[in-house]
Amino acid sequence: MEKIALITDSTSDLPDNIVKKYNIKMLHYRIIYKNREFIDKIDITPEYVYNNLHREIPTSSIPSMDEMEKVFKELEEKGYTHAIAVTLSAGLTGIYNGIRVVSENHPEIKTYIFDSKSISMGEGVIIEECGKLIEKGASFSEIVDKIPDIRKRLNLFFVVDTLEYLKKGGRIGKVAGTIAELLNIKPIVSIDINDGKYYTYDKVRGRKKSLNKMIEIGENILKTKKCRLCVVHGCALEDSQKMFQELKKHPNIVSSVFGGALSPVSGVHSGPGLVGLILFEEE
Template identity: 30%
Template sequence: MIKIVTDSTCDLTPESIEKYGIHVEPMLVEIDGVTYRDGIEMTRDKFFDGLPRFRDIPKTAACSPGSLLEAYRAAHRAGATGILSVHISARLSGVCAAANIAAEDARAEGIDVRVVDSMSLSMGLGYLLELAGEMREKGATLAEIGDALDAKRLEIRMYALIDTLTYLRKGGRVSNLSAFVGELLKIKPLVHVKDGLITTIDKARTRSQGIDRMFEDAVRFAAGRKVLSASIMHSTGPIERDLQDMASRIRTLWGIEPVAPRVVTPIIGTHTGPAGLGLVVILA
């Protein structure tokens, strides 16, 4: 049996994690001098409830090669014949680098490990994990699954609308001056993840304008292709109307039911802040 390993940026539901027997290695988040394991000591609800009151902007860290190696060893001891380790984009985090180091050590111990850079995160990564689980159940080999994920990751596009520049400024992602001007003008950056890298594609003055432009770009991405799946993510806040709007657009544009909205992990929420919106589009 092939064991699937990932990190806590995948934003899968507990039901999917249990269904496919996925091991989720927690990322780390430091809040006011205390380090927590994402999804264990620091849950989504606890994080977003406390975010306005944290003294300092949280800091995030990748899981270590040592912790991943222990996960590989445990899977091997439990009878896994191979391990598929799928992670957040290598251009966004050091997890893939840590996984490759751990995989090299594991192979020296006779453990077969395939590391896949999802070139995505959140439900983009989550979709690849579910695809891997389905392929495994149908008897695909480790190499076949890894190759399929390497191909499929190119057909995933993720978007995010950032409601406030405050957290990007505090995290050093934008300058104080840029953030001040942006907040003054009520600018909301629209970004996408392409080729594993986050790039700003537009700047909106209102949330509705940002959603319009998000879907305009998504339609261009999907032009001439069938959309297999579309997921909505968010970072809590007064956004119910936005979520309903996004779900309605998905049904109208592509004739599919959107994946139920997911609250993003604290690892992502640290950078977006509250009231962020996300969309993942996957082509058939």
């Protein structure tokens, strides 16, 4: 009899009720300041990160190998036979390889690691769908076969107030930087499904136009697809709520969740002003 565990990381921004419902094991990124190290979503808030960016821009690190090892040992002790891990895009971080190395030390658990090539609730919705499949009685192999198709139904876009923090954190990808900022051009950023790196999906001049363009992009998808909606933000509560309220009334939205603030570690790399839109296509 298969007993399947689900593993993801703190950047997935999953609500606590979903984590508990599907018993998802959470690995936590680390946020590193000169004089102190924090554990993402454990002993630091997004507000702390944003409020202190003028003093120091911290660095981040993947969850510790010790934490990963602890999770796998606990799974063994609890009789799990299989594990599915969904990670933050490997084009942005090394967590995929970290879990792979640790899982190889635990051959008793057959582990499948999926690179979400996404961030935040884009990553989170994939692991949530895996939880639903387990609940329906799907086997490990059936779920593994379905995950790539789940990823194809995911649409994620975001805009930031400044590209400064993406550049400093080395996460700029294929998004144009300095010249665009000088001209007040705001790129609508998405993630390349091939390499998992950021790229410019569209661009407009000015903050207000960029938010309106995001709504337009969402409405274009919703013309032909019924979707679940999620909006997240990084120190941009008012702008994100406006977008959420505008899109949730569309007749092709089947359910909507205001995801709220990004994980603190995501705030390190986005800086203040991020508004993120996730539309997940229903089958």
